Structures are given as structure tokens and as C-alpha cells.
Amino acid sequence: MSLRIVVCVKYVPDATGDRHFAEDLTVDRDDVDGLLSELDEYAVEQALQIKEAADDAEITVLTVGPEDANDALRKALSMGADKGVHVEDEDLHGTDAVGTSLVLAKAIEKTGYDLVVCGMASTDGTMGVLPAMLAERLGVPQVTQLSEVSVEGGVVKGRRDGDTATEQLEASLPAVVSVTDQSGEARYPSFKGIMAAKKKPVESLELDDLDIDADEVGLEGAWTKVEDATERPARTAGTIVKDEGEGAKQLAEFLAGQKFI
Numbered sequence: 001m002s003l004r005i006v007v008c009v010k011y012v013p014d015a016t017g018d019r020h021f022a023e024d025l026t027v028d029r030d031d032v033d034g035l036l037s038e039l040d041e042y043a044v045e046q047a048l049q050i051k052e053a054a055d056d057a058e059i060t061v062l063t064v065g066p067e068d069a070n071d072a073l074r075k076a077l078s079m080g081a082d083k084g085v086h087v088e089d090e091d092l093h094g095t096d097a098v099g100t101s102l103v104l105a106k107a108i109e110k111t112g113y114d115l116v117v118c119g120m121a122s123t124d125g126t127m128g129v130l131p132a133m134l135a136e137r138l139g140v141p142q143v144t145q146l147s148e149v150s151v152e153g154g155v156v157k158g159r160r161d162g163d164t165a166t167e168q169l170e171a172s173l174p175a176v177v178s179v180t181d182q183s184g185e186a187r188y189p190s191f192k193g194i195m196a197a198k199k200k201p202v203e204s205l206e207l208d209d210l211d212i213d214a215d216e217v218g219l220e221g222a223w224t225k226v227e228d229a230t231e232r233p234a235r236t237a238g239t240i241v242k243d244e245g246e247g248a249k250q251l252a253e254f255l256a257g258q259k260f261i
């Protein structure tokens with residue numbers, strides 16, 4: 001039977017762009033270009049390698065996000081994933097991690113899965129909590145923060161590198177894993193892959209399709225609330241110390257004035 005892999009890919013604001021909060025203190029997504037979270041490219045890469053090593057496997061890439069999140073799916077499809085699922089609904093605006101995990105879990109159950117692969121964290125929220133929340137909601141084991149992953153005979157195996165130890169972990173399928181940026185460079189989509197991605201199927205789902213009520217998600221359903229946010233002050237021009245014989249002294253005085261020494 002085919003190994004069904006679902007990769008969760010997030011569409012995030014480009015970190016090199018000028019990012020702002022909107023009036024309701026949610027991220028202003030209209031103001032900045034987005035892209036597939038770079039950390040989720042590692043998840044797609046590992047899924048592709050698992051598929052290449054398997055007799056028969058199919059990769060579905062799943063995103064919960066606005067209309068433009070389709071770009072994240074197309075990038076993953078151009079890398080080699082087989083099909084996409086896009087959950088989009090205006091009631092999702094302001095959804096927090098708990099709500100996002102509910103939507104992802106329902107979409108994963110609807111799609112069908114043996115293995116869910118996530119990135120180690122998104123590059124915007126960077127909470128790194130979604131994989132654990134998903135495993136809890138799906139009622140399956142989680143093996144997170146893997147720098148090496150493989151599937152053999154209904155078991156997912158992986159290596160987790162910590163500060164003090166390296167662990168070899170395994171779990172029976174179905175399971176949720178997350179992979180780190182040490183798991184191996186993600187491939188670039190080929191021209192053929194980009195052209196093929198245009199024809200790959202992407203299923204669009206709304207909250208109704210997943211039996212989720214609007215009040216379970218969005219700002220209303222959020223367990224967390226951003227009370228206040230202050231923009232970081234603009235950078236000031238630095239102090240230039242000209243060395244005319246007293247440079248070291250002036251440098252020391254400057255550092256002492258800033259309480260660095």
C-alpha cells in the first residue's frame with residue numbers, strides 16, 4: 001500500500017521585506033510579499049527522499065493561509081510533491097497556534113496520512129509548537145527536531161542532535177515528525193518541475209469542509225492575544241571614532257558609556 005506523506009508548509013512574510021502589524025495587531029500581510037517558509041523546504045526535501053527510498057509513496061503538501069499561500073504550495077509541488085491542499089477561509093484571520101493546529105489536524109485527517117512532516121519552526125511565528133500540537137490532536141506519536149529521518153517497515157526512525165547527546169529515535173506509523181535545518185539542503189526546483197507543478201492538483205478547503213465552527217478559530221477563538229506592540233526605533237547612525245592618537249581611549253570611553261565594559 002502506498003505510503004501517504006503529508007508535509008505542512010507555511011506561507012510566511014518575506015523576512016527581507018518591511019514587516020508591520022495591522023491595526024488589530026495581526027501581521028499586515030497585504031503590505032509585504034510572502035514565500036514558502038525556508039525551514040519548511042527542509043521538510044519537503046526529507047519527504048521527497050523518503051518517497052524516493054520507498055516502493056510506493058505519495059506526497060501531499062498542506063497549507064493553511066490566505067489566497068497567496070498557494071505560492072508556497074506551488075513551490076513545494078515544483079520541488080516534486082504530488083498534490084496540494086489549501087485551507088483558506090476569511091474566518092481564519094487572527095487564528096493563533098492552537099487554532100492553526102486544529103485546522104491542520106482536521107485537514108490531515110480528511111486527506112489521509114501515514115506520516116506528517118513539519119519544519120522545525122516557521123520563520124515568522126517561530127514557536128516550534130505545531131508538530132507537538134498536531135500529534136496530540138491526531139493521537140499519534142511525535143518525533144521532533146530530527147536532523148536525519150527515514151521510514152522502514154512501518155516505522156519512522158531519526159536522529160536528534162542535542163547540546164549534550166545525540167538520540168536515535170523511532171515511532172510506529174502513523175506519526176508526526178519535524179526536521180531541522182541540519183537535515184540536508186533542499187533541492188532547487190528544476191524547469192521541468194516548475195512546469196509540471198502548474199498541472200498538479202490543489203484541493204481548496206474551507207472551514208465548513210472540515211466541520212470547524214468560525215468561533216473555534218480567528219481572533220475570537222484564539223487562546224492568545226497580542227495586547228500591545230511597539231515598533232522598534234529606527235537605527236541611528238553609529239559613532240565613528242577617528243584614531244588620531246587617542247583612538248583606543250575614546251573607544252574605551254564609548255564602551256564604558258554604553259555599559260559594555
Ligand SMILES: Cc1cc2nc3c(=O)[nH]c(=O)nc-3n(C[C@H](O)[C@H](O)[C@H](O)COP(=O)(O)OP(=O)(O)OC[C@H]3O[C@@H](n4cnc5c(N)ncnc54)[C@H](O)[C@@H]3O)c2cc1C
Nearest residue numbers: 008009026064094097118119121122125126127128129130
Ligand atoms: C490565515 C491565518 C491568519 C493568522 N493570523 C494570525 C495572527 O493574526 N496572529 C497570530 O498570532 N497568529 C496568526 N496566525 C497563526 C500563525 O501565523 C501561526 O500559523 C501559528 O501561530 C503557528 O505558529 P508558528 O507559525 O510559530 O508555528 P511553528 O510551530 O513554529 O511551526 C512549525 C511547523 O508547523 C507547520 N505550520 C505552521 N503553521 C502552518 C500553516 N499555517 N500551514 C501549514 N503548516 C504550518 C510548518 O511545518 C512549520 O514549520 C494566522 C494563521 C493563519 C493561517
